[in-house]
Amino acid sequence: MFPFKKYLSIAVFLFLLSCQSEMDEQVNNAQGTVTTASPITSYLQRVAMVQTVKDNVIDGSTYCTIKPPYTVTVNNTQIAVNSAADYQKVIDNINASNSDNDIVKINFPVTMVYYNYVEKLIPNEADFDALIDYWNQYPDLLSKINGLNINYPITINIYNSANQIASSVSIISDQAFFNFIKNLNSSQYISLQYPISVVDYNNQTKSITNNLEFENAIKYAIDYCPENNIVTLDFTATITNGSWQIPYFYDESEKTASYSGYSFTFKSDKTVVASKGAVSETGQWETKLQNGVRELQLNFNSELLGKLNYNWKLFEFNNSQIRLRNINNSTDYLYFEKK
Incomplete structure (x- = not known):
């Protein structure tokens, strides 16, 4: 019996450790710690891109x-x-x-x-x-997010899990911010020191106090700054055109790998077929505008695909990418990419 108890104790320890890691990840996200894979990281980099549309x-x-x-x-x-x-x-x-x-x-x-x-x-x-x-040749590249200017300098705290070294850096320009994000690696965790002052496309100065506020300010710029809306697309026509895959899914923790190989086809009769190899499942989808916000509701029956059953809010989309989020106690993300 001793070996069994020993192995059972090890298994319990590993289980508790994995639970603690997941809890730490949720706490870190709530406190504003992000990585190179976090959605807000790519949004911030696009805010810091060269302004190319005015000319x-x-x-x-x-x-x-x-x-x-x-x-x-x-x-x-x-x-x-x-x-x-x-x-x-x-x-x-x-x-x-x-x-x-x-x-x-x-x-x-x-x-x-x-x-x-x-x-x-x-x-x-x-x-x-x-x-x-x-x-x-690349009309669907996610380009600069216009209409939101950061007042520099800003300070970023960094923790490198590979060497367990903590540091901070002062960022003084869009170019420095863009390159900082470009050079991040998977072992680095960063957090912005708030508050951060920004100027919106109406030339109004605002104080940002956390990541969600920053993300909401970016969403507002995407929706309302004319320089971000040069081309108008129909969401239903876009999502029902071709097949899609999931390049990113975050539900309290990143779970993208669970959906690798799946293909999603949204049909005009409001059914959606998710297939992987010879196996497929048919669910339902619905979209509507709620208080000016585009929503996408998914409904699958299986345990795995059922994890996608949120009333997702559209963040942005083009002909080859659809980015959704769900804000509750935490923020979840679902991305579709044209196959």
Whole structure:
């Protein structure tokens, strides 16, 4: 009996340890500790991306911008673009007459700055056209979130579980914040020191005191800042087009791996077929607008797929990605990605 009791004690210890780890994860999330895989981490990085949309009248791309100073010719008028304020001169020239061709001709060479702060010298129009054609191949990249500006500096606390070293860093700019997040690894846990001051697209300064408030401010910018809504899509038409997989599912802890290999097909009769190999299950789905917020309700019967049965709130979507969340005592996340 002794070996059995010994192994039973070890099993109980491991069970309690796993429960403690899960509890710690929930507590850490509530206190604002996140990792490189946390949804808010990618949202914050997109807030810190290069602002690329304001000069679309010149370069026609949401993923890159031309670095001032440079000149353009519009309707036989040369315009010097020395800062973002000069974009309006181009717009005013285009709007001055209905009989002009309104072609914006860039005077090369120019330096392009990508959304991730990488710079590239473009010597001529042919190279410029090739670059724009390249970015046009990826219309569903999750681009910069406009309409929310962080007032720097901010302080970030860091804990590295690999070497058990704690530290902090002061971030002084969008570029520094973007690169900090880009260089995070899976063993690093970070927390923002609140409060953090931000300016919304109405030029109103607000104080953010926790991660959920920051996420809600980002959601507000996505929904209402015109620069984030250049293309209008129909949610029902999008979700019923093709098949989807789950790249991320968080329900008190990350459970994405449990849904690896599943394919979800949403049909117009409000059934949804989840299949993996030769096994499939049919559930139901429903969507509606509730107080201006798009909701997605899923209903499956099996234990595994039934864990998706929340009244999800839409965070954002495009033709190839749908991001949902459910806010209760904690925040859960469900992402769909086009297969």
